[in-house]
Amino acid sequence: MSLDHALLVSLLEKPSSGYDLARRFDRSIGHFWPATHQQIYKVLARMEEAGWIAGQVERGESGPDRKVFTATDAGRTMLSGWMVEPTEMEVARTAVMVKLRAAAFDDPQRLLPSLHERRDQHAGLLDAYREIEQRDFAGELSTQRALQHHVLKFGLAYQQLWIDWLAEAESLVAHIPPKQDNE
Amino acid sequence: MSLDHALLVSLLEKPSSGYDLARRFDRSIGHFWPATHQQIYKVLARMEEAGWIAGQVERGESGPDRKVFTATDAGRTMLSGWMVEPTEMEVARTAVMVKLRAAAFDDPQRLLPSLHERRDQHAGLLDAYREIEQRDFAGELSTQRALQHHVLKFGLAYQQLWIDWLAEAESLVAHIPPKQDNE
DNA sequence: CCCAGCATGTAAGAGGTTACATGATTGC
DNA sequence: GCAATCATGTAACCTCTTACATGCTGGG
Numbered sequence: 081m082s083l084d085h086a087l088l089v090s091l092l093e094k095p096s097s098g099y100d101l102a103r104r105f106d107r108s109i110g111h112f113w114p115a116t117h118q119q120i121y122k123v124l125a126r127m128e129e130a131g132w133i134a135g136q137v138e139r140g141e142s143g144p145d146r147k148v149f150t151a152t153d154a155g156r157t158m159l160s161g162w163m164v165e166p167t168e169m170e171v172a173r174t175a176v177m178v179k180l181r182a183a184a185f186d187d188p189q190r191l192l193p194s195l196h197e198r199r200d201q202h203a204g205l206l207d208a209y210r211e212i213e214q215r216d217f218a219g220e221l222s223t224q225r226a227l228q229h230h231v232l233k234f235g236l237a238y239q240q241l242w243i244d245w246l247a248e249a250e251s252l253v254a255h256i257p258p259k260q261d262n263e
Numbered sequence: 264m265s266l267d268h269a270l271l272v273s274l275l276e277k278p279s280s281g282y283d284l285a286r287r288f289d290r291s292i293g294h295f296w297p298a299t300h301q302q303i304y305k306v307l308a309r310m311e312e313a314g315w316i317a318g319q320v321e322r323g324e325s326g327p328d329r330k331v332f333t334a335t336d337a338g339r340t341m342l343s344g345w346m347v348e349p350t351e352m353e354v355a356r357t358a359v360m361v362k363l364r365a366a367a368f369d370d371p372q373r374l375l376p377s378l379h380e381r382r383d384q385h386a387g388l389l390d391a392y393r394e395i396e397q398r399d400f401a402g403e404l405s406t407q408r409a410l411q412h413h414v415l416k417f418g419l420a421y422q423q424l425w426i427d428w429l430a431e432a433e434s435l436v437a438h439i440p441p442k443q444d445n446e
Numbered sequence: 447c448c449c450a451g452c453a454t455g456t457a458a459g460a461g462g463t464t465a466c467a468t469g470a471t472t473g474c
Numbered sequence: 475g476c477a478a479t480c481a482t483g484t485a486a487c488c489t490c491t492t493a494c495a496t497g498c499t500g501g502g
Contacts, residue, residue: 112360177295184407224367
């Protein structure tokens with residue numbers, strides 16, 4: 081139930097409407113906690129009722145109205161308590177791993193295209209992260225920025241890990257004699 | 264909907280009852296696709312109905328009956344088709360990242376204990392993986408074993424990544440002047 | 447006698463995804 | 475006139491988690 085906390089942090093960083101949050105989630109924090117607008121609106125409503133955030137409707141002169149949310153003191157307190165709780169390790173469900181094991185019961189070479197495609201995707205993300213780093217995290221950083229930068233560094237290292245691992249996987253799979261009866 | 268495939272692979276590796284699978288998932292494949300026995304029984308029933316696996320009840324002389332499942336040809340075909348489909352990148356929801364960003368609005372040092380605890384957990388997993396590697400993947404390996412080994416290598420690198428990143432995070436957080444008004 | 451392990455489930459609920467809905471404005 | 479963008483939702487569905495249920499056996 082931690083989309084709540086991600087949204088609260090986002091609102092502390094900058095008061096926003098649900099629509100704003102949905103778009104920002106596509107970029108910054110959404111890389112580590114993705115959410116759709118449907119989810120976001122629902123959680124915002126729940127949090128407003130709980131008193132953790134307060135919404136104020138802004139009349140739109142040109143365009144529709146927007147409801148801008150701000151974190152309340154109660155929300156800040158809640159977040160502060162959550163922050164120090166031990167974080168249970170979230171489980172990774174990675175289909176690629178299952179496929180690698182499945183390859184033992186088929187011609188492993190058939191995996192090559194999807195492995196390669198997957199590697200391209202990670203390389204694309206890595207590039208995107210690098211651009212963000214260049215653009216937003218060069219030179220001296222405030223505390224807030226430094227913390228955000230460290231989060232980004234995890235992303236960089238994680239994508240690199242995938243790229244390296246997939247490259248090895250491709251070469252491993254490519255060198256297996258095809259069509260052998262292994263079971 | 265990929266617990267189906269994980270179970271199928273497990274059944275190809277060795278025909279088993281739901282109970283067996285639940286216990287094996289705690290160790291091997293469960294590190295990359297965890298599942299509880301409740302889930303497993305339900306999916307097994309669904310897959311049997313679909314004809315991907317076949318169950319045979321073994322009367323237990325001492326102890327309860329067990330229903331042992333085997334992958335069918337249809338199941339094998341299904342798996343083979345799934346294997347070559349492109350794997351969409353699964354999203355990582357990592358609460359620690361949210362907490363790091365939240366720390367900018369609180370005293371960051373309060374994060375230290377949970378970061379350290381978390382690092383211990385990853386170190387423990389790393390050790391466990393290393394033991395598995397020593398025990399099960401030494402010397403010459405069959406195709407099946409080699410593939411499984413590569414999956415394990417991802418786990419090793421992943422845990423190491425976390426450990427390094429958390430260590431850096433701790434030192435970053437520790438060196439921030441406490442109680443400053445950053446917002 | 448009680449607890450741990452074997453073996454199989456049902457049921458309720460939380461969280462997330464996908465599809466669908468509405469209504470206004472700006473740009474081509 | 476039509477598509478895209480702004481802005482906010484509802485509804486159905488799937489997956490996974492957590493709690494509860496049952497009954498039998500072997501060991502201390």
